[in-house]
Amino acid sequence: MQNRDISSTFVKGMTVLKAFDDSQAHMTISEVAHKTHIDAATARRLVLTLVHLGYLKKVGRNFSLTPRILVLAGSFLGANQFGRLVQPILNQHSAEIGRGISVAMKDDNKALLVAQSSLTSTRMTFGFTVGSHLPLLHTAMGRMLLALEGMDEVERIISEISLEAHTSLTTLDRGKLLESIQLAAKLGYCVVHGEFEHGVTGIAVPSDASGEFPSVVAVSDVTESYEAEADLKTVVVKMKRCAAELAQSNAL
Amino acid sequence: MQNRDISSTFVKGMTVLKAFDDSQAHMTISEVAHKTHIDAATARRLVLTLVHLGYLKKVGRNFSLTPRILVLAGSFLGANQFGRLVQPILNQHSAEIGRGISVAMKDDNKALLVAQSSLTSTRMTFGFTVGSHLPLLHTAMGRMLLALEGMDEVERIISEISLEAHTSLTTLDRGKLLESIQLAAKLGYCVVHGEFEHGVTGIAVPSDASGEFPSVVAVSDVTESYEAEADLKTVVVKMKRCAAELAQSNAL
DNA sequence: GCAGTTTTTGCGTTATACGAGATTAAACGC
């Protein structure tokens, strides 16, 4: 028995729903039960409830998410004016910078992509969408997000998080990570070379928006495109312009 | 008491979560209770549970969605390869067509935006995002979606749905709507002029993808831009090319 | 066809959701 203010059934239900992540999109009832550590009979009831509500659909003996789950996301995006305010600004600055722009927020100990504008002239994307989780410590957007938090929170996360080497360049030294985040806080921008995806450099700046959730504006490109130090500086300046406009628009 | 396979608590919990739509993003517990027709005490527990799970946050006496809700959407998008397959194709064709492209699926009696590529060179967007609900009967994408369904389903929806006049051009005659959908099914594309937003013309074609959910590719622009009949035909041809590529990629 | 697994059902137990009422906080008038 736990807190009387928390509905354990609802918690289990959301656990089941969350279990359908991109690592396992199609699951049988027993797989759900295994993954969530919920009794098979209970898991079955919760899964059937989700089917009843239209969030899951059954095909054969497997269950998978339906597009309806996007409606919940749409509520958040709509409420925060992403369509009307954020997206047009991102589009314009994306064209000016010549690269796709992403906006991210901190979610637990992950960076969460909340908006994106990819260049229409290129097929290049990094395969992430709104709702994608990225590492906090080994991406520019993640470190910049941490730099916006209090340093006590940063130290807590750095010490708690398990470090995973995504590439040969991934920084696994917790002290160096802290330094990098402190530098980002001081400079007002963050650059990370190939620590998450090989050969890709990320740049992030705070969005400056005074909204409900701290957010950052981020750009990714192959490392060579920033060969000249001046190129990088130019991009940062343009990104800051984008951030300023987002802040001014009262979005986010 | 109802079906023993449906967890009524979980249903109520999801109802509460869904209640935070863009029409009411910030709600007190009693507002939630009122909107969902759930007892205030129960609503309170469910809301507190959502706060506990990090999907809602409390500010003052109001509750609102956190970005975490996007993670669930990300699972669906990731599982269906939206980032890696769909988005690049949309981006490329968006540039070729010279207009933003959307992909939509049918959700109950609404059209649901599941992917989008807006032109980066322009600030023009129609304010919708992934997860936005649009009318089925008064948009090109909606009618095209219906045209993919069986005609019995179409007739059911046309007769059940309540018709709302969004503009002075909105077709409110159920017979005419059926005709329009049948025409779309026959032609393989659908064009709707200013029935949802004044002065805006929408075009939709089936995505041809053999995936789990029927989907359409849609384009919107101010009506004048299609003045010449030839312009419209050209766009349709280009859209069909996009649809074919989506199908070929095994996305959707 | 058999041995395994998975899914479903029944049921006693117990936690848990319910909702009326108590408590607290906000809104208003004087």
Place this chain on the structure above:
DNA sequence: GCGTTTAATCTCGTATAACGCAAAAACTGC
């Protein structure tokens, strides 16, 4: 400012719905 009204929030005993075991049924793969 203070009492009064109104609404929102929280508490708690009780009814009930969810839990999870165990056993049956259904499906798989060999």
